[in-house]
Amino acid sequence: xxxxSRRPMLAVVLGAFLCSLAALxxxxxxxxxxxxxxxxxKSLDCFEKLAVTVxxxxxxxxxxxxxxxxxxxTVRNMLETENTGIHWHGIRQRxxxxxxxxxGVTQCPILPGESFTYRFVVxxxxxxxYHAHYGMQRVAGLDGMLVVxxxxxxxxxxxxxxxxxxxxxxxxxxxxxxxAVGLASDPLEFVGEPQSLLINGRGMFGxxxxxxxxxxxxxxxxxxxxxxxxxxPGKTYRLRIGSLxxxxxxxxxxxxxSMTVVEADGHYVRPVVVDSLFVYSGETYSxxxxxxxxxxxxxxxxxxxxxxxxxxxxxxAVLSYAGNDPRAPPPxxxxxxxxxxxAAPRVAQSRSxxxxxxDHVLPAPPRPDRTLLLLNTQNRxxxxxxxxxxxxxxxxxxxxxxxxxxRGLRGAxxxxxxxxxxxxxxxxxxxxSPPAANGTVASAAYRxxxxxxxxxxxxxxxxxxxMSETHPWHLHGHDFWVLGYGEGKFEPGRxxxxxxxxxxxxxxxxxxxxLGWTAVRFVADxxxxxxxxxxxxxxxxxxxxxxxxEGVEKVSRLPKSIMGCGRSEGHN
Ligand code: C2O
Ligand code: CU
Numbered sequence: 001x002x003x004x005s006r007r008p009m010l011a012v013v014l015g016a017f018l019c020s021l022a023a024l025x026x027x028x029x030x031x032x033x034x035x036x037x038x039x040x041x042k043s044l045d046c047f048e049k050l051a052v053t054v055x056x057x058x059x060x061x062x063x064x065x066x067x068x069x070x071x072x073x074t075v076r077n078m079l080e081t082e083n084t085g086i087h088w089h090g091i092r093q094r095x096x097x098x099x100x101x102x103x104g105v106t107q108c109p110i111l112p113g114e115s116f117t118y119r120f121v122v123x124x125x126x127x128x129x130y131h132a133h134y135g136m137q138r139v140a141g142l143d144g145m146l147v148v149x150x151x152x153x154x155x156x157x158x159x160x161x162x163x164x165x166x167x168x169x170x171x172x173x174x175x176x177x178x179x180a181v182g183l184a185s186d187p188l189e190f191v192g193e194p195q196s197l198l199i200n201g202r203g204m205f206g207x208x209x210x211x212x213x214x215x216x217x218x219x220x221x222x223x224x225x226x227x228x229x230x231x232x233p234g235k236t237y238r239l240r241i242g243s244l245x246x247x248x249x250x251x252x253x254x255x256x257x258s259m260t261v262v263e264a265d266g267h268y269v270r271p272v273v274v275d276s277l278f279v280y281s282g283e284t285y286s287x288x289x290x291x292x293x294x295x296x297x298x299x300x301x302x303x304x305x306x307x308x309x310x311x312x313x314x315x316x317a318v319l320s321y322a323g324n325d326p327r328a329p330p331p332x333x334x335x336x337x338x339x340x341x342x343a344a345p346r347v348a349q350s351r352s353x354x355x356x357x358x359d360h361v362l363p364a365p366p367r368p369d370r371t372l373l374l375l376n377t378q379n380r381x382x383x384x385x386x387x388x389x390x391x392x393x394x395x396x397x398x399x400x401x402x403x404x405x406x407r408g409l410r411g412a413x414x415x416x417x418x419x420x421x422x423x424x425x426x427x428x429x430x431x432x433s434p435p436a437a438n439g440t441v442a443s444a445a446y447r448x449x450x451x452x453x454x455x456x457x458x459x460x461x462x463x464x465x466x467m468s469e470t471h472p473w474h475l476h477g478h479d480f481w482v483l484g485y486g487e488g489k490f491e492p493g494r495x496x497x498x499x500x501x502x503x504x505x506x507x508x509x510x511x512x513x514x515l516g517w518t519a520v521r522f523v524a525d526x527x528x529x530x531x532x533x534x535x536x537x538x539x540x541x542x543x544x545x546x547x548x549x550e551g552v553e554k555v556s557r558l559p560k561s562i563m564g565c566g567r568s569e570g571h572n
Contacts, residue, residue: 097528126266
């Protein structure tokens with residue numbers, strides 16, 4: 001008697017429970033992580049040295065989340081004698097500008113023994129990064145990837161069977177302090193080219209198959225050829241590739257396999273098939289690779305230095321096919337990579353990857369309210385070699401800008417304006433010769449009207465040695481439209497007319513090629529203070545960046561945890 005009446009009851013209860021589960025799973029999740037940041041002895045390239053680790057790992061773990069989720073990372077600084085701060089590269093931090101992790105701009109450093117909790121929403125799907133943003137600490141290994149998937153049911157404009165992450169780095173055996181002190185010395189002592197390149201944190205110093213006379217002979221056991229992944233014939237793989245090199249521009253390839261580029265910095269691009277991918281520090285790409293080659297053998301995956309004289313052996317890893325030994329060296333010699341000094345294919349590839357996927361064009365506003373022409377120069381300032389933008393070499397103030405600007409603390413940074421639109425003598429400036437003028441060191445900032453449309457034209461020049469380098473520029477807090485790349489000196493009337501306003505892709509990091517210019521557009525609609533800088537660790541350390549403020553008065557109450565350094569609130 002009781003049973004028949006209970007059954008529908010149970011079904012109703014069960015149904016309601018399942019419904020609420022379904023609703024829950026569609027809702028945003030909160031991902032909690034607790035990270036101990038500490039030095040450990042690591043042999044990433046078979047050479048043991050101290051590395052800054054996340055819970056003992058260098059590089060750190062990949063964070064995974066779904067669009068709309070909240071990521072909470074409690075960072076415990078166990079470095080004993082060193083500050084830290086972690087930047088979530090590519091996450092715009094809308095509504096949480098204090099969680100950007102940029103020491104000196106958005107927060108005070110996290111002191112040894114202290115904890116700091118980053119809490120932010122990942123509002124866009126895509127491939128992102130994280131890394132230390134204090135001094136040159138990134139060089140010591142604190143970095144990793146952050147992958148945000150599309151919400152359930154959202155279809156991407158391509159399909160694949162499986163995905164893997166590929167984090168590219170360069171690696172030195174000297175400590176971050178030896179490097180930084182050398183850069184600040186008069187005369188400058190440059191640490192030189194990296195000892196190794198790493199793929200997913202693995203390199204082979206002294207036994208790279210790509211080293212002159214290299215081979216497995218001198219290798220110790222921990223130095224086996226790293227496996228990239230194992231492919232099943234016929235399947236398609238999405239590789240989420242990110243570069244967190246400190247210096248090197250790279251070319252990445254998988255022997256015998258072409259790659260279809262489908263995503264850049266969290267935006268879908270018009271698919272482009274490439275044999276090899278140029279990737280600059282701070283950029284991410286997704287490429288699709290089809291396992292369509294002879295499955296009875298393995299293939300090389302390689303990253304090579306480009307843009308600087310190649311003194312570092314290329315990094316090698318193995319793409320194996322199912323059934324083969326995943327670390328068996330391929331039967332062919334390792335690929336040599338493109339000529340390091342041929343910029344033409346790099347510029348051509350940058351241009352070919354600058355279009356958004358036709359179904360995912362986010363229209364750019366038709367015209368800017370303001371244009372910042374940023375002349376990139378290397379100057380000698382008070383005997384020190386520094387990088388400068390429009391003659392100003394950036395030095396972070398002791399009080400984070402977000403705190404001093406929001407609270408109106410006077411004298412906490414240099415509040416004279418940086419040269420507004422151009423280096424005084426831009427028109428007569430000879431970009432092909434080393435700079436004649438000196439420049440100054442300052443902590444100035446550009447104040448942008450909230451909601452305004454800003455164009456930035458980055459103009460490259462010859463450095464003090466007469467050479468012009470590649471500078472990957474990264475903007476915090478925003479994505480920008482990539483409007484164009486050009487050679488030589490930007491001519492406002494002529495070149496702005498050629499900007500791509502039809503289908504420009506959005507990115508957060510863009511290459512400035514030797515002696516060329518790069519133009520981007522963004523909307524200053526994210527209240528806060530944001531760093532825009534060259535992603536080469538030594539260059540930003542030597543002043544290659546600008547600080548942008550927009551709508552700081554609209555930022556809600558600042559958390560106390562970002563304060564405690566520099567000027568205090570009472571001190572007006
Ligand atoms: Cu990934 Cu301010 O940098
Ligand atoms: Cu640079």
